[in-house]
Amino acid sequence: MNSKKSVQVGDIFATPLPMNKYGAVKIMNIIDRSYLLGITNYIGEQRPTIANQNVRQILITKSLLNEKEEPTFMWVDGKLPKELIYIGNIPLAQEELGIESNVFGGIWSKECGIDVYYKWREETDPQGFKIEMQKNIEESDAYARRNKLMKPKKMIDDQVFWSIISLLDWSKEGEEAIAEAAIEELSTLTVWQIRHFEEALSYKLFLLDTEEHAKEIGEYCFSNQDQQFSPDFFLYARCAVIAHGKIVFEDILSTPSKMLKDTEFEILLSLSSEAYYLKKGKEFEYESGCSYETFSNKEGWENTL
Template sequence: MAKEKSKNTVSIGDVFAVSLPDGRYGAIKVANQIDNSYLIITTPYIGTEIPSIENELLGEILRQNRFFYNNDKALIWVDGKVPKEVIYIGNIPLSSNERKIRCNAFGDKWDKTVGMVVFLEWRWEYDRENFEKEIQEEERRIEEQYRKRSQKPKKMMKDETFWSIISLLNFNDENDEEEILEPAINALAKMSVKDIKEFEEALSYKLYLLDTKEHAQNIGEYSYDEETQGYFSADLFLYFRCSVIAEGKECFELTIKNPQNMPKDNSFEPLLSLASEAYTKRTGKDFEYITGCDYESFSNVEGWG
């Protein structure tokens, strides 16, 4: 099929061919439009030629099964104008089922990569071993690059003020997580936005200092074991570190010096939301702030060296 001209305006039902990395083509279809956003269906078509508008596969929705997908429909909302790289094929009116489609997946700008999932699914089906290997290598590269980034705290809340907020955590056998956090959230929310950010900075840095191999080797049955290479939960280790800080200044300082003091069966994940909850309570907005030090497990490269 000869290539048609690009299309500046978009209508529901429009079908476009997309170029895939191996030189073949896939196809996408516009299923809905809200203002400048479009709901895109990726069809199961993949071939060496641009499909004709009569191709039956253009009326179907690709099902995704790679990695964590479980027969999920390939649907996504994107913003912006139709990219110049896609090729307009024609228009197929939506079926009654297509008009009922609901989608909560949101991408970014509509670019030439939209519709590329059909190629990823093809590789999962026919070239899985190499595909998985490439993904793992890319993940390792990104992780290594991330681990090498500079970890330096920004301005932090003074220790006295920080620990006074922590001391307000209302631990009681009858309290749920919200009730435990509430007094601390209320106190922090009365402070300035600058103070809230400095609290988050101080919390992140203290969690970062606890992020060492020796501390991870002292959390009971969930401990990190370098010899056996058994399962180790990075998330659980983070939540255990949270509980150290939630216990207060004395516990934190003792545990920094003596990793054997790490809790063996106690975690407190809700501590991570304290600053964001206080910020939202004060401003009515979401908390979008990046700390100088990352508290995620394995971020402290020296501590794991």
């Protein structure tokens, strides 16, 4: 159990791994209650010490996106897990300053160092590792199908979210023109704030994903007998609700019969990705805690699903 009262850049923590082994992670950056972790090379049966060279080296793994060998970093939110054990602090080297990562690991948990275990298993017992991973995937998929729970991650301040939405310019023609000012303003925020904006948007769309709202979207509304209902159009209709601001959103959320009719605003889904590209010149990669796809809100469709 850790006894660290505050987490600092450069701190190294031992992490529990399967098969009675230990790994270690290093704190590379801190923004508010979000921490950028570097997964180190250490894996062993003994708890690592600060003198071990492997806790000073970041694990290199193959990227799932481009097959390149890259250092393993990820952002996590929340409190330091009690299972992690503080072993010391190694100040960042010059080349470690300002490191960025698009990988978000969700809430900080004791499994944060698992990547080094996966690499070790793949190298020492590739066949056994393949069987183990396939079993884990099948069990996870089965659980998800039985009980799919949605929980939002860290979201941007609500006032900031709606201030961005308020910049949608309805005096212009075409969705791209309407959204231009909002995208430009969003691009001035930090990378992490753009992710938090996307999380807030996803959660609000998720809240609107109910059968009662789907029945009120106009010509292509949901009906148990009508096959014209389009899940995609319902998503774009929910986007239109949010695009019209906080008052409209809260009113319709509480009173589904007020749902906007035959109205959509698909480009709202692209605000974060467009802003991120404008800021960084890279594709936006982020998976929200709550899916905004139609039928994701299990409670909202409990009479149908």
